[in-house]
Amino acid sequence: MSISAIAFDAYGTLFDVYSISQSGDKLFPGKGEALAQLWRSKQIEYTQLRTMCxxxxxxxxxxxxxxxxxxKKLQLDLTLDAQNALMGQYARLDAFPENLEVLQQLRASGMKLSILSNGTTHMLQAAVDAAGMQGIFSHLLSVDSVRKYKxxxxxxxxxxxxxxxPAKNILFVSGNAWDVCCATWFGYTTFWVNRHDAPLEELGVTPHGTGRSLRDVAGFIEQMQ
Amino acid sequence: MSISAIAFDAYGTLFDVYSISQSGDKLFPGKGEALAQLWRSKQIEYTQLRTMCxxxxxxxxxxxxxxxxxxKKLQLDLTLDAQNALMGQYARLDAFPENLEVLQQLRASGMKLSILSNGTTHMLQAAVDAAGMQGIFSHLLSVDSVRKYKxxxxxxxxxxxxxxxPAKNILFVSGNAWDVCCATWFGYTTFWVNRHDAPLEELGVTPHGTGRSLRDVAGFIEQMQ
Structure with missing residues (x-):
């Protein structure tokens, strides 16, 4: 199967949504990890509920x-300053350390690269700029244009x-198990960056490739060509 | 506003999905609560992903x-016997203790009562029978007939x-915050049985009534008439 383009998920794939736990810990000592975890799962839940409705x-x-x-749920006093600080941090989440080098190599190999994300174009551009990824992606695709979330x-x-x-000639790469499974259903060739050694979702669908970091994407593509 | 019928959610509203933690604890000592929590959230997630896709x-x-x-996620060894025991328990979840009396009162007042649930008709009938709720509901409505989950x-x-x-003349009662919010968006008059004193979801929508148990439903209806 010939892969000539890659669509990367952004949050949880290129950018580490749990890196926010450090900022959370500064504001709410000892609560940063719980905050980052619940914030992320609630964010995804809200996108899905809003899409279904x-x-x-x-x-x-x-x-x-x-x-x-x-x-509110964790009984943390979110002042406006704290809210602004955490949202500001969300706009410039840490990129996973290997990403920039891998993306540059993939681009140098002639592959067309894009991001396909729930984030708005404005958020994606800010995250790309903060990570020094300018010039890597031909497109920053935001679901904002269709007003439906993944x-x-x-x-x-x-x-x-x-x-x-066709979707099967595009490699869809995500660190989110739910995302990569549903993209497989959709018809993409898929690669799951399983950074936390999670079990596969029991959805009756298996991503075409799996690895532990973005470094494994290049090897998967070679093997597919 | 005139309410002449009530649609009850089943799981988390009439039947206690977390009561399974006791059976879980017998099979996996000390892990029952974690099992019940993750099982429930994964179950809901899978219904939503399958519906969107x-x-x-x-x-x-x-x-x-x-x-x-x-x-798999909790690294518990689920033998076939354990799986059958837990699924069997799911088929006859504990009903919340106040339910039967409240439902009988509502029915005696002339209200038409139904269940509207993600569960199959077979599951709902088994749960109703196990709880001694035969003859209470005029309809057990399962999303199975439309093949899309809430x-x-x-x-x-x-x-x-x-x-x-019209939906506004039906009271939709749920213990699940996401369910009651989305039912409000749909157009039902809604009542949230907030059994665990949770904060309201930040979805920009508020159920018409809120209480701590099913007992509070009757008072809400009187107040609405």
């Missing part, structure tokens, strides 16, 4: 809603549309 | 898939269709 709202706002809920088919369709390729 | 599979099977994933509008539409009433 046709109540779209941009990812920046959903992320803020999820933060507010998380602090895992709706309209969101995944952005990749085939922009590359003019 | 049009990959419906009946709730009994999704529940079993979620159990298998949960045990919170898809097709699932919520089952209530208005069967009662021949």
């Amino acid at each position: 046709s109540m779209y709202k941009p990812f920046w706002e959903v992320t803020q809603d999820a933060l507010i809920f998380t602090c 895992t709706a088919p309209e969101a995944y369709q952005l990749g085939p549309d922009v590359f003019g390729l | 049009s990959m419906y599979k009946p709730f009994w099977e999704v529940t079993q898939d979620a159990l298998i994933f949960t045990c 919170t898809a509008p097709e699932a919520y539409q089952l209530g208005p269709d069967v009662f021949g009433l």
Whole structure:
């Protein structure tokens, strides 16, 4: 199977959503990890509920809603300053350390690279800039243009549309198990960056490739060609 | 506003999904609560992913898939005997203690009562029988007939269709915050049984009524009439 383009998920794949736990710990000592975990799961839940109910709202706002809920649930006093600090941190999440080098190698090999994310274009551009990834991606595809979050088919369709390729000729790379499983259902060739050695979701679908970091993507592509 | 029918969610509203933690503890000492929590959240996640991706599979099977994933994630050795024991327990979950009396009172007052649930008709009938709730409900509405889980509008539409009433004239009662919020978006008059004193979801929508147990439903209806 010929792969000539790659669509990367952003949050949890290129950018470490749990890196926020350090900022969380400074504001709420000992609570950073619980905050990062619940914030992330609530953020995803809200995107999915809003998609199923046709109540779209941009990812920046959903992320803020999820933060507010998380602090209420964990009984943390989220002042406006703390909220601004955490949201500001979310706009420039740490990139995983190997990413930049791997992305540069993939691009040098002639592969077309894009991001396909729940984040708004503005959020994605800020994260790419903060990570020094300018010039790497030909497209920053945001579900904001279709007002449906992953895992709706309209969101995944952005990749085939922009590359003019069938989904099976695009490699979809995600660190999120739910995302990579649903992208496989959609028809992409898929690679799961299983950074935390999690079990495969019991959805009756298996990503085409799995590795522990973005470094494993290049080897997978060679093997597929 | 005139309420003449009530649609109850089943799992987490009439039947206690966390009561399974006791059976879990017998099989996996000290792990029952973690098992019950992750099993439940994975079960809901799988229903939502399958609905967004049009990959419906009946709730009994999704529940079993979620159990298998949960045990892998928690590194619990799920033998076939243990799986059958836990699934068997799921088929006859404890009802919350106040339910039967409240339901009998509501029915005696002339209210039409139904269940509207992700569960299959077979699961709902078994749970109703185990709880001694035979003869209480005029309809056991399962999303199985539309092959989309809550919170898809097709699932919520089952209530208005069967009662021949606009959603606003049906009271939708759920112990699940996500369910009651999305039912409010759909158009039902809604009541949240907030048994665990959770904060309201930050979805920009508020149930019409909130209480701590099913007992509070009757008072809410009187106040609405």
